[in-house]
Amino acid sequence: MAFIDISAVSKIFGNTRILENINLDIEHGQFVVFVGPSGCGKSTLLRMISGLEDVSAGTISIENEVVNDVEPALRGVAMVFQSYALYPHMTTFQNVSFGLRMAHKTAEFIAARVQQATGILQLDKLLERKPGQLSGGQKQRVAIGRAIVREPRVFLFDEPLSNLDAELRVQMRAELMDLHRRLGTTMIYVTHDQVEAMTLADKMVVMSGGRIQQAGAPLVLYDDPDNQFVAGFVGSPKMNFLPATLVGADATGVRLTGIGGGGNAVLPIVGITVAAGPVTIGIRPEHLRLVTEGATSPECLVLEGRVAIVEELGAESFVHLDLPDSTRVTLRAGRDAGRIGHTARVALDLERALLFAADGLRLRGRGLVQQ
Amino acid sequence: MSRTTALRGPVTVWTVLKWTLAIAIAIVAVFPIWWMFNVVFSQPGEPVSLNPRLWPTSLSAGIDKIRMIFTETGYLGAYFISITYALLTIVGVLLIASLAAFEFSLFKFPGRRIMFGIVMLALMVPTAVTIIPTYLLTSRLGWLNTMQGLVVPGLASAFGLFMLVQFMRAVPKEMIEAARLDGAGHFQIYWHVALPLCSNAMITLAILTFIQTWGNYMWPLIIGTRTEMYTVGQVVGMFNSPLSHHTVDTVMTANLLAAIPPLLFFLIFQRKIVEGIAMSGTKG
Numbered sequence: 001m002a003f004i005d006i007s008a009v010s011k012i013f014g015n016t017r018i019l020e021n022i023n024l025d026i027e028h029g030q031f032v033v034f035v036g037p038s039g040c041g042k043s044t045l046l047r048m049i050s051g052l053e054d055v056s057a058g059t060i061s062i063e064n065e066v067v068n069d070v071e072p073a074l075r076g077v078a079m080v081f082q083s084y085a086l087y088p089h090m091t092t093f094q095n096v097s098f099g100l101r102m103a104h105k106t107a108e109f110i111a112a113r114v115q116q117a118t119g120i121l122q123l124d125k126l127l128e129r130k131p132g133q134l135s136g137g138q139k140q141r142v143a144i145g146r147a148i149v150r151e152p153r154v155f156l157f158d159e160p161l162s163n164l165d166a167e168l169r170v171q172m173r174a175e176l177m178d179l180h181r182r183l184g185t186t187m188i189y190v191t192h193d194q195v196e197a198m199t200l201a202d203k204m205v206v207m208s209g210g211r212i213q214q215a216g217a218p219l220v221l222y223d224d225p226d227n228q229f230v231a232g233f234v235g236s237p238k239m240n241f242l243p244a245t246l247v248g249a250d251a252t253g254v255r256l257t258g259i260g261g262g263g264n265a266v267l268p269i270v271g272i273t274v275a276a277g278p279v280t281i282g283i284r285p286e287h288l289r290l291v292t293e294g295a296t297s298p299e300c301l302v303l304e305g306r307v308a309i310v311e312e313l314g315a316e317s318f319v320h321l322d323l324p325d326s327t328r329v330t331l332r333a334g335r336d337a338g339r340i341g342h343t344a345r346v347a348l349d350l351e352r353a354l355l356f357a358a359d360g361l362r363l364r365g366r367g368l369v370q371q
Numbered sequence: 372m373s374r375t376t377a378l379r380g381p382v383t384v385w386t387v388l389k390w391t392l393a394i395a396i397a398i399v400a401v402f403p404i405w406w407m408f409n410v411v412f413s414q415p416g417e418p419v420s421l422n423p424r425l426w427p428t429s430l431s432a433g434i435d436k437i438r439m440i441f442t443e444t445g446y447l448g449a450y451f452i453s454i455t456y457a458l459l460t461i462v463g464v465l466l467i468a469s470l471a472a473f474e475f476s477l478f479k480f481p482g483r484r485i486m487f488g489i490v491m492l493a494l495m496v497p498t499a500v501t502i503i504p505t506y507l508l509t510s511r512l513g514w515l516n517t518m519q520g521l522v523v524p525g526l527a528s529a530f531g532l533f534m535l536v537q538f539m540r541a542v543p544k545e546m547i548e549a550a551r552l553d554g555a556g557h558f559q560i561y562w563h564v565a566l567p568l569c570s571n572a573m574i575t576l577a578i579l580t581f582i583q584t585w586g587n588y589m590w591p592l593i594i595g596t597r598t599e600m601y602t603v604g605q606v607v608g609m610f611n612s613p614l615s616h617h618t619v620d621t622v623m624t625a626n627l628l629a630a631i632p633p634l635l636f637f638l639i640f641q642r643k644i645v646e647g648i649a650m651s652g653t654k655g
């Protein structure tokens with residue numbers, strides 16, 4: 001059994017089902033990130049693990065012990081809140097030591113633990129300050145310190161960085177990774193920022209509409225998404241989706257027509273059994289490239305479009321093209337790649353293209369699981 | 372235009388009117404108190420003679436009167452009763468109101484809204500309506516002429532609950548949850564987190580309770596029929612009564628002594644009182 005085992009868990013608030021049949025394994029020491037759009041139930045799932053929210057159905061176990069009915073404080077979990085939730089009338093020392101004081105530890109024990117935690121977080125000089133006299137990043141560190149001193153089995157973070165400015169967020173992100181490496185404790189982290197999720201996660205759990213859409217290593221989700229939602233959610237700029245019509249499949253692949261308003265191609269995916277009909281091609285911006293007039297290549301489909309927007313980032317640029325059927329595609333290109341309003345030709349690397357059924361599920365080839 | 376007026380901004384008709392009004396109100400409010408001082412610290416009869424004075428003339432005459440009142444009447448005992456009554460009521464009201472507000476504002480339990488509604492209804496019932504049943508109950512408990520009879524009926528303060536609930540609602544839920552995860556029990560969360568966070572509201576409630584108990588005349592009058600249970604209010608009432616054989620000077624001294632504690636209280640907590648009244652007014 002995994003370190004944390006979430007099995008068939010659901011959550012119902014009143015009459016609404018917020019979480020639906022959640023199954024998830026978390027290994028000891030893993031950095032797990034829950035990511036998904038606002039309102040998809042990430043916080044609710046995290047709070048159920050912490051014990052602050054009841055489990056409506058299913059079980060959550062930590063180290064083989066079902067914790068559904070265990071008091072939050074006894075689960076060995078510590079949580080860092082988005083709002084930090086520091087006690088405003090207490091100094092940093094008192095905030096960090098609150099849990100230990102509630103557990104009636106000795107003064108020496110508390111002093112040693114707090115010193116250790118605040119040393120790691122560089123809070124030594126701020127011990128006598130109250131939260132009102134701390135900056136956002138410092139408050140964040142105090143909140144983390146309060147979690148560390150309890151030496152929990154699991155750290156839970158609910159969007160801990162969203163109140164910080166961009167620069168500080170990057171810095172704190174690095175500090176968190178460092179902290180995870182040093183402590184080796186299991187961490188579960190909630191964010192709706194997929195970049196944050198990609199950089200932090202050992203295991204990334206993409207959620208939407210109260211369900212886990214896919215869980216796995218960030219790059220696995222990036223390269224091999226299970227459905228159109230995950231494909232579109234992971235990666236920035238987003239994956240391009242082109243509507244097409246499937247007309248048939250044979251040993252060389254699936255034949256598609258009407259791609260982006262007229263292109264025909266054979267996607268090299270074999271072993272698919274679906275009826276003819278509308279499908280969606282997914283292709284990442286880095287698998288598109290601008291080509292010059294007349295150039296063709298066998299495994300690429302070349303489409304024509306008008307350049308709508310060019311985002312210059314210095315080293316590279318993102319070119320947004322409108323295809324004839326007004327689908328907007330984005331491609332990653334070098335500097336000075338396109339001129340707004342001009343027509344450009346774009347080649348799609350069909351080897352890297354993914355295929356999604358009309359209901360959004362991925363159509364995988366080569367005898368892989370079909371749904 | 373001079374420099375100072377320029378710095379303070381232009382003097383408009385409105386400013387003049389405002390200040391005139393403020394000063395007029397201040398004179399009306401302060402004069403009776405000043406007149407008490409004047410009468411007490413003068414030779415008997417002097418301020419009201421044919422040739423009246425607006426300022427005190429004799430410190431020793433005043434001290435004599437005060438000494439007389441403390442030694443020859445039950446005033447000192449009444450002071451003790453009043454202060455005990457006020458302090459016990461404050462402690463009780465703060466404790467009960469804050470415990471109840473903690474539950475009502477931060478936790479969900481069956482019947483919460485209905486119970487809170489009933490308590491709030493109590494705010495709309497005038498004391499005069501409840502005073503007879505309360506008296507009957509207190510008397511049946513055998514609490515007439517006792518300190519508990521004086522204090523206990525005043526401990527459940529619907530107003531105090533209402534005010535503290537407004538404040539505690541503002542305590543972020545996450546802070547309570549953080550404390551819960553930190554292993555704090557229900558009472559520890561109340562004591563270490565919720566209570567310190569509304570210390571301002573608690574001070575305000577303490578002040579308002581003091582003002583109310585010190586000035587409470589009706590209930591002590593009804594419950595305390597024996598002289599040793601008289602509060603300052605009642606003793607002063609006796610001095611003031613038409614059949615009392617005290618002179619104006621003595622009556623004024625008794626009144627002055629009754630006014631001093633709230634006056635001191637007000638001077639010390641002036642700022643908090645103004646803030647508190649403003650808060651309890653707008654927050655509701």
Ligand SMILES: Nc1ncnc2c1ncn2[C@@H]1O[C@H](COP(=O)(O)OP(=O)(O)OP(=O)(O)O)[C@@H](O)[C@H]1O
Pocket residue numbers: 013014018036037038039040041042043044045192
């Ligand atoms: N106490 C509650 N009572 C009723 N509904 C709730 C409650 N808490 C959350 N919800 C609902 O549950 C859903 C999921 O909420 P949750 O806070 O888990 O979302 P989230 O994924 O964390 O979103 P965000 O990124 O905005 O924080 C939302 O639709 C929310 O309205």
Ligand SMILES: [Mg+2]
Pocket residue numbers: 042043044158159
């Ligand atoms: Mg959330």
